[in-house]
Amino acid sequence: MNNLNMFCLTMEPNHFKFINEIGYKPVGLGENSFDKGWFTDKNGENISQKNNYYGEYTYHYWLWKNYLDQIDDGWIGFCQYRKFWSMQDHANESINFSNINNKVLKHIPDDFNKYETILGKPIFINQFKSMKFIKKGFKLFLKNPSLMLNKNKRSINFHFNLMHGENNLSKAIELLDKDNKYDFNVFVNNEVSFNPHNMFICNSKVKLKKYYETLFEWLFKCEKIFGFENLKGYDKTRIYGFLAERFLSYWFKKNTKYTTLPIIFYDIRNDLN
Secondary structure, eight states, X not given: OOXXXXXXXXXXXXXXXXXXXXXXXXXXXXXXXXXXXOEESSSSSOOGGGHHHHTTHHHHHHHHHHTGGGSOSSEEEEEETTEEEOSSOOOGGXXXXXXHHHHSOOOOOGGGGGOSEEEEOOEEGGGSOHHHHXXXXXXXHHHOTHHHHOGGGOOHHHHHHHHHOTTHHHHHHTTSOHHHHHHHHHHXXXXXXXXXXXXXXXXXXXHHHHHHHHHHHHHXXXXXXXXXXXXXXXXXXXXXXHHHHHHHHHHHHHHSOEEXXXXXXXXXXXXXX
């Protein structure tokens, strides 16, 4: 018996057959038109007009407001057209269109029932090569030369400053509710890893609703300082999605009993576009 409702997000209508055949629920986002059989973020109560800035979270908002209560109890998960869950790690070069159906997650084992959430295996910022950081944020290293020598000072906050605008994460944290402001600030300034790609699997609708309530209240406040019109380049335009990605790691670790699984990479556009 399948105990997993997995939503697979894409921007391409011709991915429907593949997503359907692996047993996932197809979600169509972006400018293209999607036929019956697709979930989208455009009907009911929605923020689909913000998709360029929020990314997959326009669908999370739609799900929260329109459909979550209709889903049977069990695990609810999210993946993407080029990032999938798996029970084992697989080298990218070992995955192809013929075998990916056998590698992706189809069922949550019974021994995972002691957990409430599954997160992707963390990525460690302090393991990135120094030269990559220096090219991107030379000024940050000039302000704090110890970052060159001490990799453990390269925190989530440092990485966000580097990639998505200096002090933008700190400004956003100031807008959080009092229950999360202090703890999240400690988290981003001390942790050197986070669970990536805005992917998670949760078996508690109560916890999922609370996550959505907290997250979207915060992101809507952030719109007042970041707006939309002056966001240039992918790293700034999608700032709301990147804020959510960091918050996801913190919130689910703080509020749920969690474990991790690998996220494997194969872009199905290589075969279907």
